[in-house]
Amino acid sequence: MWETDPDVLVTDLGDELILMHAGQGLMFSLNATGRAAWLALPGTPEAVVAALCAAFEVDITQAEADARALLAELAARGVVRRT
Template sequence: MWRAADDLLITDLDDELILMQASRGEMFGLNASGRVVWQALPAHEAQLAAALQQTFGLDAAQAQADVAALLADLQRRGLVQRS
């Protein structure tokens, strides 16, 4: 199960979701597909891919690849963690 890190500030700018890790002073922007994944947290990777499929009409392989890439990037930045 993936979940958001605890120490984040989140700002919704309509076309972008901004995540800020206060302890590091870093910001990260999520586009529309990133927003769908983020708003579905906490969830398993398969549930996140299903959310992308339903929202954007992607095939299963593309949705899984996109979610895996996003989660890897967010985890590297300390914005999500696996529990």
């Protein structure tokens, strides 16, 4: 299961999300793919993959790779964590 850090403030711009981690002073944006994955949280990796497949015309293998890479990057930045 993956969950978002409660200290992350989110602004939804429709086709992207702006994330700000107040405690770390980080701010960055997620594109449409990242937005779809973020909105599936908290959730399992399978739920994130399903969200990507539902939102985009992508095969499951590509969605799994994208989800894995995105979750690893977000975890490295401290905005999500595995529970």
